[in-house]
Each structure stands twice: as structure tokens, then as C-alpha cells.
Amino acid sequence: MFMRQVGLIAVNDGVILRTHISRILKSHFRNKPYYTDLLDLFNEVEYQTAAGQMLDLITTPAGEVDLSKYTIETYLRIVEFKTAYYSFYLPVACALFMVGEDDEKTFSSVKEILVQMGTYFQAQDDFLDCYGAPEVIGKIGTDIEDTKCSWLIVQALQRANSEQKQCLKDNYGKAEHSLVLEVKKVYNELELQRVFLEYEQESYSKLVSMIEEQESEALQVVLKSFLAKIYQRHK
Numbered sequence: 628m629f630m631r632q633v634g635l636i637a638v639n640d641g642v643i644l645r646t647h648i649s650r651i652l653k654s655h656f657r658n659k660p661y662y663t664d665l666l667d668l669f670n671e672v673e674y675q676t677a678a679g680q681m682l683d684l685i686t687t688p689a690g691e692v693d694l695s696k697y698t699i700e701t702y703l704r705i706v707e708f709k710t711a712y713y714s715f716y717l718p719v720a721c722a723l724f725m726v727g728e729d730d731e732k733t734f735s736s737v738k739e740i741l742v743q744m745g746t747y748f749q750a751q752d753d754f755l756d757c758y759g760a761p762e763v764i765g766k767i768g769t770d771i772e773d774t775k776c777s778w779l780i781v782q783a784l785q786r787a788n789s790e791q792k793q794c795l796k797d798n799y800g801k802a803e804h805s806l807v808l809e810v811k812k813v814y815n816e817l818e819l820q821r822v823f824l825e826y827e828q829e830s831y832s833k834l835v836s837m838i839e840e841q842e843s844e845a846l847q848v849v850l851k852s853f854l855a856k857i858y859q860r861h862k
Contacts, residue, residue, distance in 0.1 A: 648673070661724040668724070672717045679708025687774045692800040694784060694792075702781045703746060711745025719849065733843075740837050740850060747830040748857050753777035754823045755860070757811065764860075771807050774800035779819055786817045831858055 633640075648669055656662045683705045686696050716738050723734065756768030757779055770777045783795060791813045798806040831854070838850045 645673070659725075661727075664724045665721060668717065668720055672712050675708045675712045679705055679710070679712075683709055683776065686776050692774055692796070694780070694796055694799065697776050697781050697784055699781050699785070702776055702778065705776060706746050706749040707742055710749045711742040714748070715741040715745040715853065719853075722849070733841075733846075736837075736841065737846070737850075740834065741853075743830070743837070744834055744850075744854060744857065747827070747834070750778040750823070750826065750830075751857065751860060753779055754820075757814065758820060771799060771810050772802045778823075779814055782819055782822055783814055783817055786822075787813060791816065827858075 649666065652662070652665055652669065656665055659665075682701070686701055686705065719737055719741060720734065723737065728734070753770060753775075755764050756766075756770045756775075756777065759768065761767045770779070780795070780799065784792065787795060794809055794813050798809040801807070834854055835851070838847055838854070841847050841850070
């Protein structure tokens with residue numbers, strides 16, 4: 628809810644919340660051998676997330692639609708930095724430090740897996756924003772109205788003919804329900820539901836193979852659990 632009386636005070640509120648990260652880590656882990664590793668990890672992930680948020684904002688500025696910016700390369704960068712690191716890599720990396728893992732190759736391979744898992748998760752989230760039932764996903768999708776650089780618009784622009792691209796340009800980012808339906812009509816013409824299901828199966832199979840290459844069976848169990856929860860979200 629927007630509270631006019633708060634105004635720019637919200638910026639300071641955000642700063643206060645951010646400082647609590649280091650305070651909580653100090654309170655619980657100051658005497659642990661991995662304390663500095665956790666501090667470094669949280670600082671790095673905070674930077675990556677902020678960079679991803681900035682990239683998202685400059686790609687989709689309010690009141691402006693420039694679909695030429697909506698490329699798969701840009702989408703992957705936004706997702707990697709804005710979503711994958713803090714949502715997927717951060718909790719697993721924390722756990723690895725806590726159990727005494729110090730092999731850089733393990734962290735590197737786990738990061739690769741979890742960044743790809745986070746990308747798959749966000750693509751699925753974008754798909755559900757358009758095609759998921761609100762009572763199931765817990766929200767009414769507004770990516771089209773909000774001019775989001777979503778997986779669906781990126782895929783549509785890669786496949787659309789000149790007429791379909793013009794339709795997307797004319798209607799994407801508009802709040803009117805009839806215009807949103809025009810965008811979804813193009814999505815359906817391009818069979819993006821089928822395209823996503825193919826992408827999902829390919830991503831799932833690739834991630835399973837990568838996970839099974841990990842030497843630690845316990846780590847395999849954790850990563851497969853993450854993957855299973857994502858896969859089941861719209862089944």
C-alpha cells in the first residue's frame with residue numbers, strides 16, 4: 628500500500644533493513660570459523676542483486692516501451708543477477724560454508740547449477756504469470772501491463788513475423804484488457820505454451836544430469852529437492 632506521508636523516508640527504512648543483515652550474521656555466527664565467508668557471500672550477492680535490479684529498471688523504464696532491448700541475452704543477465712544468486716545460490720552456499728566445505732570447484736559447479744536453476748524458475752514464473760490460474764499461483768499476472776522483459780515476450784520477438792511484431796509493439800505495456808488480449812493472441816499464434824514445455828523438459832533433463840555429476844550424495848539430494856519443487860509448481 629502506498630503511504631504518501633512516508634515519502635523518501637522509505638529510503639532510510641531500506642538502509643536500516645539492509646544493516647540488519649550484518650547485525651544478524653554477527654549475532655549468530657561471530658564465533659564460527661566461516662563467519663567472514665558468510666559476510667563476503669552476503670555482500671557479494673547483495674551487489675549482484677542490486678545490479679540485476681538496475682538492469683531490469685533501465686531495460687523497462689516506466690512509461691516507455693522499447694522492445695528492441697528485449698533480447699535473450701539481456702533477459703538472462705537480469706535473471707542471473709536479480710533472481711538466481713539470492714534465491715538459489717545464496718542459501719546453498721551458506722549451507723556449504725556451515726558444513727566446512729572449502730573446495731572452490733564445488734562452489735563453482737554448484738553456482739553454475741543454481742544459476743541455471745534460477746533461470747528456469749524465472750522463465751516458469753513468467754509463463755505462469757500469463758497462463759497460470761490466479762487461484763493456483765496466488766496472484767493475477769501483470770507482466771504484459773507492466774512492460775516486463777519476460778521470457779514470453781523475448782521468445783515471441785524471436786519468432787514473430789513483421790505483423791505480429793507490430794502488434795506487440797502497439798499493445799505491450801498497455802493496461803487495457805483488450806490490448807493485453809491482443810498480446811496473448813500473438814503468444815498463442817506462436818504456440819509459446821508448447822515452446823515453454825519443450826524448454827522446461829530440456830532444462831529439467833540438463834539440470835538432473837549436472838546434479839548427478841556432483842560427488843556428494845547429500846548435495847545431490849538437496850539440489851534435486853530444489854529442482855523437484857520448481858518442476859511441480861504448475862503440474
